[in-house]
Amino acid sequence: MSFARFxxxxxxxxxxxxxxxxxxxxxxxxxxxLSTGDRVRVFNGRGAEFEAVVDAADRDGVRLTLGAxxxxxxxPRVAITLAQAALKGDKMDDVVRDAVMIGVAAILPVVxxxxxxxxxxxxxxxxxxxxxRIAVSxxxxxxxxxxxxxxxxxxxxxxxxxxxxxxxxPVFVLVEPNMAGGVPLGELDTTTIPARATLVVGPEGGWxxxxxxxxxxxxxxxxxxxxxxxxxxxxxxxxxxxxxKYGEY
Amino acid sequence: MSFARFxxxxxxxxxxxxxxxxxxxxxxxxxxxLSTGDRVRVFNGRGAEFEAVVDAADRDGVRLTLGAxxxxxxxPRVAITLAQAALKGDKMDDVVRDAVMIGVAAILPVVxxxxxxxxxxxxxxxxxxxxxRIAVSxxxxxxxxxxxxxxxxxxxxxxxxxxxxxxxxPVFVLVEPNMAGGVPLGELDTTTIPARATLVVGPEGGWxxxxxxxxxxxxxxxxxxxxxxxxxxxxxxxxxxxxxKYGEY
Numbered sequence: 088m089s090f091a092r093f094x095x096x097x098x099x100x101x102x103x104x105x106x107x108x109x110x111x112x113x114x115x116x117x118x119x120x121l122s123t124g125d126r127v128r129v130f131n132g133r134g135a136e137f138e139a140v141v142d143a144a145d146r147d148g149v150r151l152t153l154g155a156x157x158x159x160x161x162x163p164r165v166a167i168t169l170a171q172a173a174l175k176g177d178k179m180d181d182v183v184r185d186a187v188m189i190g191v192a193a194i195l196p197v198v199x200x201x202x203x204x205x206x207x208x209x210x211x212x213x214x215x216x217x218x219x220r221i222a223v224s225x226x227x228x229x230x231x232x233x234x235x236x237x238x239x240x241x242x243x244x245x246x247x248x249x250x251x252x253x254x255x256x257p258v259f260v261l262v263e264p265n266m267a268g269g270v271p272l273g274e275l276d277t278t279t280i281p282a283r284a285t286l287v288v289g290p291e292g293g294w295x296x297x298x299x300x301x302x303x304x305x306x307x308x309x310x311x312x313x314x315x316x317x318x319x320x321x322x323x324x325x326x327x328x329x330x331x332k333y334g335e336y
Numbered sequence: 337m338s339f340a341r342f343x344x345x346x347x348x349x350x351x352x353x354x355x356x357x358x359x360x361x362x363x364x365x366x367x368x369x370l371s372t373g374d375r376v377r378v379f380n381g382r383g384a385e386f387e388a389v390v391d392a393a394d395r396d397g398v399r400l401t402l403g404a405x406x407x408x409x410x411x412p413r414v415a416i417t418l419a420q421a422a423l424k425g426d427k428m429d430d431v432v433r434d435a436v437m438i439g440v441a442a443i444l445p446v447v448x449x450x451x452x453x454x455x456x457x458x459x460x461x462x463x464x465x466x467x468x469r470i471a472v473s474x475x476x477x478x479x480x481x482x483x484x485x486x487x488x489x490x491x492x493x494x495x496x497x498x499x500x501x502x503x504x505x506p507v508f509v510l511v512e513p514n515m516a517g518g519v520p521l522g523e524l525d526t527t528t529i530p531a532r533a534t535l536v537v538g539p540e541g542g543w544x545x546x547x548x549x550x551x552x553x554x555x556x557x558x559x560x561x562x563x564x565x566x567x568x569x570x571x572x573x574x575x576x577x578x579x580x581k582y583g584e585y
Contacts, residue, residue, distance in 0.1 A: 160513070161562040189573060190563055229563040264409070272585040311585050313410040314439055314478040323569065324438060327576035328585045336521040336560050336577045 090138075091119050094223045094234065095129040095151070098137055103153045105129075110220070112149035115141070127151070130159055130232035132223070160230030165333045166192035166283045168255055171322055172199045172290035173209060173240060178319035183218045183237065185323040187225035190330065192283070193236040194218070195253065197243035201292035209240040245287075245301045255283035258306030261325050263293055268303050269310040277332040284333075286325055291318040339387075340368050343472045343483065344378040344400070347386055352402045354378075359469070361398035364390070376400070379408055379481035381472070409479030414582045415441035415532045417504055420571055421448045421539035422458060422489060427568035432467045432486065434572040436474035439579070441532070442485040443467070444502065446492035450541035458489040494536075494550045504532035507555030510574050512542055517552050518559040526581040533582075535574055540567040 093115060097105040115121050122144045129151060130136040138154035169191045173179050186194055198206050218237045226234045262269040302308060316324055330336060342364060346354040364370050371393045378400060379385040387403035418440045422428050435443055447455050467486045475483045511518040551557060565573055579585055
């Protein structure tokens with residue numbers, strides 16, 4: 088039998104008595120209708136997961152006592168950071184959900200030359216907090232005990248990003264089919280599997296020539312077959328391909 | 337500059353004068369507001385694409401004259417058939433859209449032991465026609481000139497399917513992480529690239545033990561990492577992984 092899973096950043100060691108975050112407490116009581124005495128699992132977002140029992144579920148919140156550690160879904164061997172140009176409307180929500188599901192280590196929302204929303208607008212609409220909630224929800228569903236970092240949205244400047252090591256090497260920049268300089272992922276040497284890597288995915292309108300030029304000096308320009316992928320499905324396909332190349336599947 | 341693309345099954349050779357299907361004519365006139373003299377492209381769904389000029393766009397429909405052949409997005413080297421258990425609600429729509437986008441050759445909607453909708457209900461609600469429209473729409477967007485076959489939904493019986501060769505070999509049946517008998521895709525020998533292959537993906541509730549037993553005698557049971565994938569994203573991830581293994585990317 089499988090137990091409902093909840094995100095509890097306070098979870099540390101067996102025996103801890105912890106309070107669930109408000110959102111998680113609502114999920115436990117209102118959606119799943121669990122209460123005192125019920126058994127669940129909690130994960131702390133940093134890789135640890137525990138059995139737990141509900142001690143109290145009332146207007147003061149949900150209190151749990153942690154039991155034995157248990158084994159969450161494994162993390163991929165390669166910690167991939169996804170730098171994704173913010174997409175229009177709800178599409179970025181789907182990218183965050185899917186990237187967490189497939190196993191990214193971190194998501195850096197970036198604003199490129201052709202991105203149709205500004206850093207200021209993303210910040211004002213508190214989009215990062217929204218994506219963090221989506222990341223928690225996706226981690227709950229896919230079985231991970233890690234909630235990937237969602238960085239504050241930032242202006243895309245590959246030179247700055249690399250000099251500050253916010254983009255772990257090797258860096259792969261996905262470009263449109265037939266773009267000059269782009270090579271199929273399969274032609275890259277992936278016999279050495281790195282500990283970390285970065286995948287950079289552009290916006291609906293693609294990259295400018297200047298951006299591609301900058302990127303080509305700092306990482307590999309890769310293509311993914313000759314068909315045009317929907318912007319909100321591109322990262323998932325590219326991540327699946329990269330994980331496959333790195334022997335994850 | 338890129339031209340709008342329309343699906344015209346009647347398109348045969350340069351010089352042909354053809355009538356667009358009603359749905360496509362509406363797209364041309366009402367959505368894109370094109371009319372007499374405008375240049376477009378048409379593809380016939382069987383791999384051929386042509387330049388074309390609108391001769392007339394009125395209440396009798398849209399008539400075009402075909403010009404020179406042009407090159408659509410390339411088809412994958414391996415023609416993959418996706419046998420997908422019908423999913424609930426609109427989720428199957430997304431699977432069809434994404435599978436066409438990534439490049440499948442055909443989609444066989446199947447009803448398994450744990451599929452929550454019957455063949456009769458799928459037929460009564462004319463779901464196949466809906467999926468065919470979605471396949472056309474996706475082909476238009478991704479640049480393919482091939483509209484994959486969508487088969488009539490059928491009861492899943494792997495023995496019958498294989499004896500009748502409706503599932504081209506080799507057959508890969510995706511099973512949940514940690515299921516006995518499942519091997520990571522990476523452990524399969526894919527040095528020989530076949531002309532065709534079949535990927536079989538189950539429903540939200542997974543396979544029964546009987547189904548897995550039958551499948552294991554007839555194809556490879558494969559897993560895709562340890563994280564649980566959303567049912568409506570599973571086929572896309574598996575197809576991306578399989579195309580990567582076969583050197584498509």
